[in-house]
Structures are given as C-alpha cells and as structure tokens.
Amino acid sequence: MKQNSQLAQICFAGQPIADELVIDMHAHLGPWFAFPVSHAGSPEAMLQQMDALGIDIAIFSPHLAIGPDYQEGNRQAREAHEKYPDRLWPYFTPNPGYPWPEIEQEIRRGADDGILIGFSLHPGLHGYTTTDESLLPLYEYAETHELPILSHEWNGEPIDDLPPMKALAQRYPHIQFICAHSANGWETMEKCVEAAADQDNAYLDLTGSIMYYGLLEEMVRRLGAEHVLFGTDIPFIDARSQVGRVLTARLSDDQKRLILGLNAQRIFDLPRPV
Amino acid sequence: MLEFFDCNVRLGRVSAPPPVSLPYNCEELAAELDRGGIVAALVYHSWAKEWDPAQGNQRLLKEIDGWAQFYPCFVTLPPATGETMPPAELAALAVHKHGAVRVYPGKHEFRLIPWNCGELLEALADASVPLLVERTETTWDDLAAVLSTYPALPVILLETSYRIGRRLYALWEQHPNLYLEANTYKAFWGIEDICAQYGAERLVFGTHLPINETGPAVAQLTYSPLADRQKALISGGNMRRLLGLEGS
Numbered sequence: 156m157k158q159n160s161q162l163a164q165i166c167f168a169g170q171p172i173a174d175e176l177v178i179d180m181h182a183h184l185g186p187w188f189a190f191p192v193s194h195a196g197s198p199e200a201m202l203q204q205m206d207a208l209g210i211d212i213a214i215f216s217p218h219l220a221i222g223p224d225y226q227e228g229n230r231q232a233r234e235a236h237e238k239y240p241d242r243l244w245p246y247f248t249p250n251p252g253y254p255w256p257e258i259e260q261e262i263r264r265g266a267d268d269g270i271l272i273g274f275s276l277h278p279g280l281h282g283y284t285t286t287d288e289s290l291l292p293l294y295e296y297a298e299t300h301e302l303p304i305l306s307h308e309w310n311g312e313p314i315d316d317l318p319p320m321k322a323l324a325q326r327y328p329h330i331q332f333i334c335a336h337s338a339n340g341w342e343t344m345e346k347c348v349e350a351a352a353d354q355d356n357a358y359l360d361l362t363g364s365i366m367y368y369g370l371l372e373e374m375v376r377r378l379g380a381e382h383v384l385f386g387t388d389i390p391f392i393d394a395r396s397q398v399g400r401v402l403t404a405r406l407s408d409d410q411k412r413l414i415l416g417l418n419a420q421r422i423f424d425l426p427r428p429v
Numbered sequence: 430m431l432e433f434f435d436c437n438v439r440l441g442r443v444s445a446p447p448p449v450s451l452p453y454n455c456e457e458l459a460a461e462l463d464r465g466g467i468v469a470a471l472v473y474h475s476w477a478k479e480w481d482p483a484q485g486n487q488r489l490l491k492e493i494d495g496w497a498q499f500y501p502c503f504v505t506l507p508p509a510t511g512e513t514m515p516p517a518e519l520a521a522l523a524v525h526k527h528g529a530v531r532v533y534p535g536k537h538e539f540r541l542i543p544w545n546c547g548e549l550l551e552a553l554a555d556a557s558v559p560l561l562v563e564r565t566e567t568t569w570d571d572l573a574a575v576l577s578t579y580p581a582l583p584v585i586l587l588e589t590s591y592r593i594g595r596r597l598y599a600l601w602e603q604h605p606n607l608y609l610e611a612n613t614y615k616a617f618w619g620i621e622d623i624c625a626q627y628g629a630e631r632l633v634f635g636t637h638l639p640i641n642e643t644g645p646a647v648a649q650l651t652y653s654p655l656a657d658r659q660k661a662l663i664s665g666g667n668m669r670r671l672l673g674l675e676g677s
C-alpha cells in the first residue's frame with residue numbers, strides 16, 4: 156500500500172497508538188434506549204477498546220445524564236472517574252430544564268472534588284436551545300472558570316444553533332466552544348467551518364458514524380488542524396472507524412497529532428496517564 | 430496482513446459531486462484501493478444507478494476490462510418491463526464473471542418482493558448469485574419476505590447503521606442467507622458480538638468508495654480482537670466464497 160505516514164502504518168498493522176497523546180474528547184457511558192450497546196457500555200468495555208487503539212483519555216458524559224436523569228448520570232460519571240481516575244474524565248452534563256440552584260449545587264460539588272473540567276450540553280435531548288435564558292448562569296460560570304463547553308446540537312435538526320455558537324464564542328472569550336458531529340456531511344461541515352472560522356475559541360469535533368471521502372482533509376484545509384478535535388462517541392458507537400479515519404487521512408502526521416490529542420490537551424490540560 | 434476484498438465500490442461520475450475531487454475511473458479507484466491496502470473489489474457503475482441500468486452495466490464491463498482486481502456488480506430492474514437483461518441471462522453472466530447483482534428498489538421505484546421481482550430473485554437464487562441492496566432502498570418487511578421465500582439467495586445488506594441491531598438479529602435468527610457489510614454497522618464492539626452469536630461467516634468487508642474513506646473500514650478489522658481466521662473471512666474470504674473465487 157502507498158502511504159508514507161507512520162501513523163497510517165500503525166493503523167494497517169492494528170497497533171495501538173503508543174507514542175502519541177490521544178484524547179477522545181467526546182465519549183459517553185452506559186446503555187441507550189434505541190439500540191443494543193455491547194456490555195451495556197461499561198467503563199471496562201470502553202477501556203478495552205481504548206487500550207486496543209491507544210486512546211489515553213476519554214472525556215465522557217453518561218447516557219443517563221444526556222437522557223432522563225442528569226443528576227444520577229453525573230453521579231455515574233463521578234464513579235467511573237473514581238474507578239479509573241487517569242483514563243476517564245467526566246464532563247458535567249446539566250439539564251437546564253431543572254432549576255439553576257439545583258444544577259449549581261451539583262456543579263460546585265464537582266468543582267470541590269477537582270473533577271469539573273467542562274460541560275456537555277444536549278439541547279435536542281433535553282428540550283432547550285443554547286440561547287435559552289436558563290443557560291446564562293452556566294455560561295457565566297464557565298466564562299469565570301474558563302471551562303470548555305461541548306454541545307451536541309450546535310448544528311442539524313431539529314435545532315440549528317450555529318449562529319448562536321459564533322455569537323456566544325464572541326461574547327464569552329474564555330469559554331472554548333466545541334461543536335459536536337461537525338463532519339457528518341458536506342453541508343454540516345461547511346456550516347460548522349463557517350461558524351468556527353476566525354474564532355480562536357471555537358472547535359469542531361469529528362464524532363460521527365459516516366466518514367465521507369476527503370471531508371476531514373477539506374475541513375483541515377479550511378479551518379486548520381489546530382481547531383479540529385478527535386472524538387469517538389464510544390460506547391454509543393464503536394471507536395475504531397474514527398481512529399482509522401484520522402490515522403489514514405491525507406494529512407501530515409503532525410496535523411494528525413494535533414487532532415488526536417494535542418489540541419484537546421491544550422483545551423482540557425489533563426494529566427497524561429502513566 | 431489481511432487481504433481486503435471490497436464488496437461496495439462505485440465507478441463513474443455522479444449527478445451531485447461533493448466539493449472535492451473523487452476517484453471516478455478504474456485507474457483512480459485502483460490507486461485509492463491500493464492506498465487502503467485493498468486488493469480487489471466488486472464494482473457497480475454510477476450510470477446504472479443514476480441513469481440507465483442496462484447502459485450502465487455495459488459501461489461497467491467496458492471500463493473494468495483489463496483490471497483483474499475489479500469484479501462486476503450489475504444493477505438490474507424487475508423483468509416485466511424488459512429494460513434490463515432477462516434474469517436467467519443476467520445470473521449466468523454474473524456467475525461467468527464472478528460478479529453479483531445490485532438493486533435500487535427505492536430509487537428505481539419498484540418493490541423487492543416476489544410479485545414484483547420473483548423471476549429475478551428465483552434466477553439469482555438458482556445460480557447462487559449474491560444480491561446486494563442498500564438498507565434504505567427497501568423495507569425490513571420486504572427484506573424478510575425475500576430471505577424467507579428464497580433461502581438459497583445470498584442477500585448482502587449495505588449502507589446500514591449502528592442502530593439496526595434489534596431488527597438485524599431477529600432476521601438472523603431465521604435467515605442465515607443474510608449477510609451484512611460490516612463497516613456501516615458501527616455498533617460498539619458490534620462485529621465481535623455478531624461473530625460470538627452467529628459466526629464470522631455473515632459479515633463482508635465494504636467501504637462504498639469513493640463516497641466514503643477506506644481507512645475506517647480497514648481499522649474496524651485491523652484493531653479487532655477476533656481470531657485471525659475470523660478476520661480473514663470478513664476481510665475477504667466470505668466475499669470470495671460468495672463470488673465463487675475460492676482458491677483463485
């Protein structure tokens with residue numbers, strides 16, 4: 156095969172990415188209602204796949220938290236982190252349909268325990284938009300504490316929040332805004348690139364199940380590798396295809412390293428597992 | 430190293446190209462497959478899907494002539510209107526060329542069920558010619574009817590989703606003649622769970638190049654903890670068996 160990339164050769168050999176920092180900045184945890192999830196999406200099943208691929212760290216939000224019970228879901232996240240403190244780092248997942256004082260109390264608990272590293276928003280599933288007033292205290296908190304925000308519904312149906320993301324990124328310069336599922340289609344990618352362009356604190360995440368020919372390269376060409384983040388969605392879906400997509404992309408190995416982990420490390424500043 | 434045989438490659442220019450240059454001809458596709466470590470492929474022509482199956486199939490044979498790594502996948506229609514080759518002739522040609530047949534019931538506006546395609550399905554089943562269909566081109570009920578009525582017909586389901594497990598497993602409980610393009614089923618540890626329950630014989634390797642990249646499909650297998658024998662079946666052994674290429 157004709158690929159000079161050292162990282163591509165690792166993929167063809169099925170070897171873990173041993174010598175690079177790999178951070179999956181978009182993972183989940185647990186089962187889901189719509190389809191079977193192997194091993195009920197357990198932390199151990201996630202770690203088995205992470206080890207096979209060489210993913211050092213997964214930053215995750217439990218399916219229960221993005222679904223019906225954000226409080227219990229965040230507790231599950233805390234438990235998984237306590238069990239695997241160097242490998243699994245939780246987002247705090249709020250549901251702004253519930254009162255802010257309740258959410259704030261949960262956030263402060265995470266902050267006191269030193270595990271508050273960012274927020275994961277799921278507007279579509281929780282029934283809100285990122286411009287809802289109920290989110291203003293959260294944005295203020297994130298701005299004050301310089302915490303990143305990953306949102307799953309900046310783009311696409313039923314909510315198109317890309318213009319708000321650009322406006323929010325301008326209004327809150329100390330929040331790193333991450334747009335999930337930015338590579339799911341050509342139109343989606345183009346809208347996401349437009350929203351993130353010229354915005355130092357805006358990033359696009361690759362998470363998704365469809366991997367179109369040449370799309371990642373085009374995203375990097377337009378936006379720069381410094382603003383593209385590797386995410387897998389495990390255990391919602393399998394991680395291997397996403398790893399294969401990045402490792403075999405028509406990009407330099409230095410660009411791949413940025414995408415695989417160095418960009419996320421700049422945002423989250425997590426200790427590298429020993 | 431695994432030998433990859435891709436069951437899902439498209440040849441030819443398309444109606445709505447994306448904003449990047451794609452590999453369209455045999456030379457470009459061969460280079461891209463080589464880049465992905467893929468040694469052979471079952472190929473259909475875009476003309477047959479997006480314009481005229483009969484002329485698209487002719488164009489396919491003309492373009493892949495001389496390319497030993499490409500095997501033809503003929504797009505066909507229900508026989509009643511006489512637009513495509515009679516089913517028995519088509520089945521014989523497919524056998525002769527170690528090829529397969531692909532249908533687009535949704536796009537081409539027919540039903541993949543016995544009253545609409547019976548003669549075709551029977552001819553393919555009699556000759557053991559694989560029938561390929563994309564998941565969104567037919568209904569689950571129609572698919573179940575075909576599998577049930579023609580148990581000797583190998584049906585390869587393409588372009589699926591990580592969400593189909595509950596329907597897929599139910600079909601497999603009753604129909605061993607159903608095969609799945611592995612990569613679009615991106616369920617977490619999905620292919621390992623399928624192999625544990627049904628064996629590796631029901632999965633085939635496919636990318637749908639040049640719509641999709643090849644690397645993701647390759648990585649699904651190279652990073653799998655499945656036994657080498659199982660991975661060899663999925664990467665190419667099963668497809669070679671279905672096309673009568675075993676030992677070639």
